[in-house]
Amino acid sequence: MTQEDKDFEASLRELSPAEVPGALQSQILESLETAYEEGRQPTVVAGTISKFRFLRPLAVAAAILIAATGVFFAVLNNLDTHPGTPPGTMAMTSNKVPFVPVHAENIFEGVEDEGLFLTGEKMPVHGVRYRFSDSFKWENPEDGSIIKMTIPSERLYLLPVRTD
Amino acid sequence: MNDDLSSEWKEWFRINGTKLLLFARTQTNIEADAQDILQDAMLRLLKSYGSGENDKWEPPPLPLAYTALRHAAIDLARKNTRRTRREQNSDYLVSAHDPAGDWFGTSTLEEKEKSSALKQAIGQLPGNFRDVLVLKIWGDLTFSQIASTLEIPANTAASRYRYALEALRKILKPNSL
Numbered sequence: 001m002t003q004e005d006k007d008f009e010a011s012l013r014e015l016s017p018a019e020v021p022g023a024l025q026s027q028i029l030e031s032l033e034t035a036y037e038e039g040r041q042p043t044v045v046a047g048t049i050s051k052f053r054f055l056r057p058l059a060v061a062a063a064i065l066i067a068a069t070g071v072f073f074a075v076l077n078n079l080d081t082h083p084g085t086p087p088g089t090m091a092m093t094s095n096k097v098p099f100v101p102v103h104a105e106n107i108f109e110g111v112e113d114e115g116l117f118l119t120g121e122k123m124p125v126h127g128v129r130y131r132f133s134d135s136f137k138w139e140n141p142e143d144g145s146i147i148k149m150t151i152p153s154e155r156l157y158l159l160p161v162r163t164d
Numbered sequence: 165m166n167d168d169l170s171s172e173w174k175e176w177f178r179i180n181g182t183k184l185l186l187f188a189r190t191q192t193n194i195e196a197d198a199q200d201i202l203q204d205a206m207l208r209l210l211k212s213y214g215s216g217e218n219d220k221w222e223p224p225p226l227p228l229a230y231t232a233l234r235h236a237a238i239d240l241a242r243k244n245t246r247r248t249r250r251e252q253n254s255d256y257l258v259s260a261h262d263p264a265g266d267w268f269g270t271s272t273l274e275e276k277e278k279s280s281a282l283k284q285a286i287g288q289l290p291g292n293f294r295d296v297l298v299l300k301i302w303g304d305l306t307f308s309q310i311a312s313t314l315e316i317p318a319n320t321a322a323s324r325y326r327y328a329l330e331a332l333r334k335i336l337k338p339n340s341l
Binding site for chain 1: 177268279
């Protein structure tokens with residue numbers, strides 16, 4: 001850096017940032033105290049992370065439920081089907097196989113900023129929560145009756161924040 | 165309220181609040197938004213960095229505070245974009261941006277002129293230059309800390325700083341600080 005740069009830098013440093021307005025300072029300190037008193041800070045943060053961990057088995061259970069439902073209807077569809085019949089035509093050709101899976105969809109519903117968290121290792125991370133809605137539809141080709149299932153799901157991504 | 169939290173966080177904010185507010189002001193052209201993101205960032209920091217373990221409530225490191233401010237500013241910008249879109253779609257009248265407050269402490273007329281010229285000059289800098297300059301000169305961060313805060317390599321931070329100084333000097337030349 002040249003001497004000219006250093007002089008210019010020094011001239012910039014002569015000006016210091018303006019004071020925080022008294023009203024704003026009071027408001028911020030008050031909101032911090034309120035947040036602390038309401039117990040919405042660390043314990044909630046820790047709870048949020050553990051809640052996410054708690055939700056993981058639920059997500060697995062939901063996935064198993066979806067899979068089991070699919071298998072159930074698949075088995076239902078194949079009960080009286082001739083072994084040599086291709087799966088795609090089984091439901092349509094058998095009179096006793098009522099429901100055929102006709103639609104499956106994963107809809108993105110939105111994303112939410114969960115703010116900054118600390119992990120157990122004190123590493124700051126930025127949480128981003130994605131919400132989805134998974135829907136499935138089965139139809140009885142004989143009478144046109146329909147079964148619909150919609151299951152909400154969400155995924156929380158914790159992005160590390162570098163602070164060194 | 166815990167005395168440690170009260171005294172340490174208040175003292176920390178008293179020392180660093182001016183720098184944080186200046187950085188917040190450079191992230192938005194609207195004074196009210198700058199104040200909002202400062203408050204939002206402080207609450208996020210308390211929620212994320214304050215720890216109930218052993219009843220310790222240490223204030224956060226300064227670079228983390230700047231990171232929280234950046235995230236709050238980004239979130240606000242997203243919300244404002246959506247709001248503006250809604251308002252335009254609803255034939256709302258979008259009011260003109262209100263002028264930002266005084267960025268620097270001044271006591272004399274000469275300092276006020278300097279402050280005003282500097283504020284305008286900083287506003288003309290590209291955002292990536294401006295952030296590095298403000299964090300280095302008035303934010304008390306090292307290049308390494310700036311690099312972490314802005315998620316860029318340290319060499320990039322240093323070169324942006326040099327370019328920012330050069331650009332700022334050219335803008336201010338007629339006013340010569």
